[in-house]
Amino acid sequence: MTVRISTAAVILTATIAGCGAPATENKQLPPVKPQAASLQEGFSTMENLVEAARREGSLTVVGLPRGWVNYGEIIDTFSEEYGIKVDQLEPDASSKQEIELAARLKPDVFDLSLEVAVANAAAFAPYRVQSWQDIPDEIKDHAGHWYAGYGGYMSIGYDPHRVAPPASYGDLLKPGYSVSLSGDPRQTASAFSGVMAASLGDGKTGSLGDGKAEARRGVEFFDRLRKAGNLAASERAASVVLDWDYHNAARAGWKVAIPGQSVLSSYYVQAISKNAPHPAAARLWQEFLFSDRGQNLFLKGYAHPARLEALQMRGTLDKELAAKLPATSAKPVMLTIPETDAAKTYLQREWNRKAG
Structure with missing residues (x-):
């Protein structure tokens, strides 16, 4: 059976719908631009x-x-x-x-x-x-x-059950400490920063030089560690790891020291x-x-x-x-890009020969 709807019915329906819906202003929002430079x-x-x-x-x-x-x-x-x-x-x-x-x-x-x-x-x-x-x-x-x-800040992470709290980087040269970086400083950013942090020592100046001088001091420090027998065979065997404070703080059972008046950040x-x-x-x-x-x-x-x-x-x-962040009163210092480049160039040339 064919159902016919009259024109009048259509008009009536449309009229009722129009009366039942309040008039609204059609606000056109600007189009979304997903690659824009701000929200x-x-x-x-x-x-x-x-x-x-x-x-x-x-x-x-x-x-x-x-x-x-x-x-x-x-x-x-x-x-x-x-x-x-x-x-x-x-x-x-x-x-x-x-x-x-x-x-x-x-x-x-x-x-x-x-x-x-x-x-x-x-x-x-x-x-x-x-x-x-x-x-x-x-x-x-x-x-x-x-x-x-x-x-983060470069820090000394240590196992308090195996070694006394180090008050300085110089303490790591004393008998009983077994020190490691978090990788090869020629390849790993955190290990590179560990060498540079050691170059600051106890940081009296609160500033850095040209990068190369700091790298040289850092390599010399690790050479002294090696000669003292204080370089660990691996990070797992170490009682001390030089690494960012957020890494060392996350080590179960370990403590963190950030000595000196300046700290590499x-x-x-x-x-x-x-x-x-x-x-x-x-x-x-x-x-x-x-x-x-x-x-x-x-x-x-x-x-x-x-x-x-x-x-x-x-x-x-x-x-x-x-309150759980490692405590320190040291002044943070940062390497510039030229300083970083100069230091990395020096490490590529000298690390394996002197401290690797």
Whole structure:
């Protein structure tokens, strides 16, 4: 049977629908621009950014070990909060390897040492997080290509059941200490920094020279350790490890000493790939890392959040977590890029011959 609907019925239905719905102003929001250099420019609101990231559905990271500065919890929290899958590739890749693997793995974001980030800034998409002003000027690229997320101090980690607390780097030359770096200083950033920290000794000046002079003093110190029989055969066999404080503080049963008037500090920086397959998710990841919550999650991994001073001023710093950071009154000093380059050149030439 054919059912016929009269024109009058259609008109009546339309009239009723029109009367029942209040007139609304049709506000046209600006279009989302996932590759924009700021939240306001690209998404207008956090809600729009979250929605765009959820539509992409995933985020690809590389070189993020889950045990490094609490990255396991950071990744899981981000994924659960926003419903975005995080693909974790090559977690043990170094900063240099992250860049080398980028063409094949296509990561959305990077976590890099400062010198690697500076050398590869052209590969990153500029983006300024909402808390951009809280990041100290000296640890961010003013064009927004990279910006420090967290850092640490070079420290002496020691097993208190095997050795007495060292009051200086010089104490490590005494009988009974077995000292190791966290890798080969010609290949591993933290081991390189251990050599440079030892070069400061008890740090009376609070400043660095040209890089080469510090590298030479560091190599000479390890040569003295070797001659004293205090170099460990491996990190596992050592009673002392020179490493970043966030690594040493995480060693079960170990204690951390940061002696002297100056201490070598360094930051790891964040960046978004210019070719990020998930540009909205990449930007949401950065907003999360630099939020109060994200920065306190770094703190839970014993790292120093880049926004530490701002968190303190605004009362959003987790004081209980902050109290667990290794205590020190030393003044932090940082290597410049030229100093780092000069030091690495010296180590490549002299380490194996004198201290390896």
